[in-house]
Amino acid sequence: MSLPSSGLDPDVARRLKRDANGLFPAVVQQYDSGQVLMLAWMDDEALHRTLTTGRATYWSRSRGEYWVKGETSGHVQWVRSVALDCDGDTVLLKVDQVGPACHTGQPTCFAGRELVTSADPSTLAAGQPAPAAVPGTGDRDDDR
Amino acid sequence: MSLPSSGLDPDVARRLKRDANGLFPAVVQQYDSGQVLMLAWMDDEALHRTLTTGRATYWSRSRGEYWVKGETSGHVQWVRSVALDCDGDTVLLKVDQVGPACHTGQPTCFAGRELVTSADPSTLAAGQPAPAAVPGTGDRDDDR
Numbered sequence: 001m002s003l004p005s006s007g008l009d010p011d012v013a014r015r016l017k018r019d020a021n022g023l024f025p026a027v028v029q030q031y032d033s034g035q036v037l038m039l040a041w042m043d044d045e046a047l048h049r050t051l052t053t054g055r056a057t058y059w060s061r062s063r064g065e066y067w068v069k070g071e072t073s074g075h076v077q078w079v080r081s082v083a084l085d086c087d088g089d090t091v092l093l094k095v096d097q098v099g100p101a102c103h104t105g106q107p108t109c110f111a112g113r114e115l116v117t118s119a120d121p122s123t124l125a126a127g128q129p130a131p132a133a134v135p136g137t138g139d140r141d142d143d144r
Numbered sequence: 145m146s147l148p149s150s151g152l153d154p155d156v157a158r159r160l161k162r163d164a165n166g167l168f169p170a171v172v173q174q175y176d177s178g179q180v181l182m183l184a185w186m187d188d189e190a191l192h193r194t195l196t197t198g199r200a201t202y203w204s205r206s207r208g209e210y211w212v213k214g215e216t217s218g219h220v221q222w223v224r225s226v227a228l229d230c231d232g233d234t235v236l237l238k239v240d241q242v243g244p245a246c247h248t249g250q251p252t253c254f255a256g257r258e259l260v261t262s263a264d265p266s267t268l269a270a271g272q273p274a275p276a277a278v279p280g281t282g283d284r285d286d287d288r
Contacts, residue, residue: 012259027171027180034178036171039234054263082261083254086246090183092254102230110227110236115156117226119198 006044017089031080031094037101038109075099150188161233175224175238181245219243
């Protein structure tokens, strides 16, 4: 399979797994507070630009163009680090976010948007003991 | 459009945006340290089970089945909160992770997997002033 043409380091490109549209998700986290700010999408070139410019750059699925975060709003993300996960299909960006990350003006795209869980809170708060690993069945947690 | 059949609260189901396979990404974060542990995929039923059992449950794309994290390894994720993002296409799970989150034995799927950035480190460390917002152009940051 030929890889998509982009300026991305071929060693990184070889490790990437992309969806049918050539994209992969980027989880974006504030580097110091640990807040998860948002999730966006990248292709190889967006990752290349992010790594080389230090400004978080995504692929806009709705507009079909590259999107430098904050280009019009000023709410830039300065990149502190980028990591590729164990199976090469997700990146984690640690950034320094200028202003709110969300277009709604909220600091993150998840702020104030919690769903109600109906699991027993006392169970969760107490933290049940973990079920014992089942010997001989292997660890099937190797699938994202 | 009829919604997929699942036990999920219809009010939540109406807010969800799914990909062509009926899936959406779940970002998983350790609730107290803020570490991003992994990214997995859910459908409506996986989200329903996660909300009602308090154990993180995903859809395994490779095995084509529901996957209760830690079912075989013991490395369970006890759910503390679940939030849906501003455009309804990503969830953020805050969990209490038992043992390592990654099947490699690393605490997270991103640990030790940083890519080299070639942006000028002094620029990033100093934090350049944000570009001024362009008046009248609107904020196009409303696209994940």
